Amino acid sequence: MKWLVFAMLTLVTSGQSLATEKLRIGVAGLTHTHVHWIFESEKRGDIEIVGIAEANQDLARRYSKQHGYPMEKVYPSLEAMLTATKPNAVTAFGTIHEHLAVVEAAAPRGIHVMVEKPLAINMQHAEKMYELAKTHNIHLLTNYETTWYASNHAVKASLKAGEIGPMRKLIVRDGHRGPVKLGINQEFLDWLLDPAQNGGGAIVDFGCYGANLATWLKQGEIPQSVTAVTAQLQPDNHPDVDDEATIILSYPDSQVIIQASWNWPIGRKDMEVYGETGVLYADNAATFRKRIASGYDDFNEINKRLRKRPVPLDDPFSYFKAVIQGQITPEKFDLSSLENNMIVMRILDAARQSAATGQRVALASENSPTK
Template identity: 45%
Template sequence: MISIKKYLAAAAMLFLSGITLAQNPLKVVVAGLNHDHIHGILSQYNKGNVAIIAIAEPNKQLQQKFARLYHLPENLFYDDLKTALAHQKPDAVLGYNAVGKHLEVVETCAPFGIPVMVEKPLAATLAQAKQIEKLANQYHIKVLTNFETTWYPANKTVYDMVDQDSIGIIRKMVVHDGHQGPKEINCSPEFLSWLTDPVLNGAGALNDFGCYGADLMTWLMKGRKPIAVTAVTRHYKPEIYPKVDDDATIIVEYPEATGLIEASWNWPFSIKDMEVFGQRGYIHALDNNHLVTRMRENKKGAKTAEPLAADISSPINYLTAVLRNKIPGTDDLSSLKYNMIVMEILDAAKRSAATGKRIVL
């Protein structure tokens, strides 16, 4: 359980961080409105935690929809990102467009020296990711990827326990990510139109949910690449998702450990959890806050994760800390370095599923 003293200290850090952000919020331009995660950043805007100085979105209906929902002024909107950046000078650009369009965002921002954060995964294909990496290196900009699971205190607790050698060397990691299906949970038509497209999303459930496990495993393995990937994809609902897979099982091999990624649009409920088996014990992050542990046979435990430090407690806090040089953003869940490995895993999984072969990296 969290001690009262630690809880109050963490709460105080979050409160002070909120004051700092409110006094000097990051100035951002939003690229795209057709990703349903957009509600998160617009809610933060309404709370004063981030300054959105422009929104680039070609779809006039989407402009009007979000203007009504979040009381956004008309002069905030531009039809394309280049025009927006010609008029506004942001600290960063946030990509809330189709994954297959992330490269276009970086191509536009990089020559201006503007950092970019996109929603997961980094790109639709490994080839696109390599072009993004080349641009980031050429123009010396940060390109970061936002995963919901990055901000789960339970996952950080698992990482810290492993790092402190509480369970010994990792032998197996199992990550479940999925839900009933994007149409079944009423994702917006604009989101579905590209999420279920093999070009704009790069795959179906394999890319959409497989990326979470690949990212978490890369983090737990401290940026080491796997040696091989094997995957099976299924198409249980072709009448709903005719163009892409809706279920994926990915085996990720490391020299001393095995990872199992289970990604699906076919489950009876939504789940994002992670299990880690070590030589001496087991940790299961049940959700964003709760864990259970078991050491050998009889030492069982349950705990609530302590709150994250302020600078790593949310996407905007993290991005602000990276851009203001409080944290490096080079070897973590959002970093370009780790997400290039994520893209290699996803690419190998797609090739394995297509050929029925184990792909050696």
């Protein structure tokens, strides 16, 4: 019996040690300004940034002064950083086109990867990344700001509980006044406005949010068809890419409308879900509303201001650590999951094709994420 008690204590102790052990993480690129997020998250104590791969020394030095990391942590290439620091995981903060190269370098070494949204620049890159992740048994996650919104999870829970009946229409709106008007730094603009590096304009930058949320709420169901219309309303600011996009996803029992814009005077990331008996609203990260229909146009409304989600479900890098260390097992079509984001890439590729041809694009009915 003593050996059993000892074994149980050993398991508990090792589990506690794993939970408190910092995740050694490398940063691949600094040109995506979402990179400030990981430097701030490091202060939580869950992760340790052991190396940074960035060829632009001026940019690395500027961020070194802002965030306090030593320039000795900066390496001229990803290969050099991985070899020198041997991280457990890597986060990609370069161009979307570079995501594949990050996985190609990290996966054979058994290093887990998290990329900023979307997963890849196109389905061809995504399929290569998928195969590398499966072959080398690594986690490959995609980070969206909206994944950590308590309001979105309240919507999901309400739908699952049947509080408004089956979902019939989902409207997702994501946008701002445009990267040039926001004064985004030049290193980010250089590739954000380049279709060869970013894959498009607003249709990719903000369209991916709605595709991700729809796939999550529809539990991995692939839409029957995708229809998209784009426009260029600021040609001087965005000469090579669209800055306005509307994407319609058609399912047998529902419809999804994704509105993506670089032309809205007020930034927003929100959604509304229409069921048979009511409507759910995620107005922002913390505000959730539920309206239950009464009569023709009346309703009873519940309005909640939600707390942040519990640790580690409130932060991408704490979550990444928990997944890698086995404290969390993501469901198949969770917002960060590879399976979800393979479907997102199918939707984005179809949306770009539809916008270019003016035709509705039908998708295969198989639910395999790589088909």
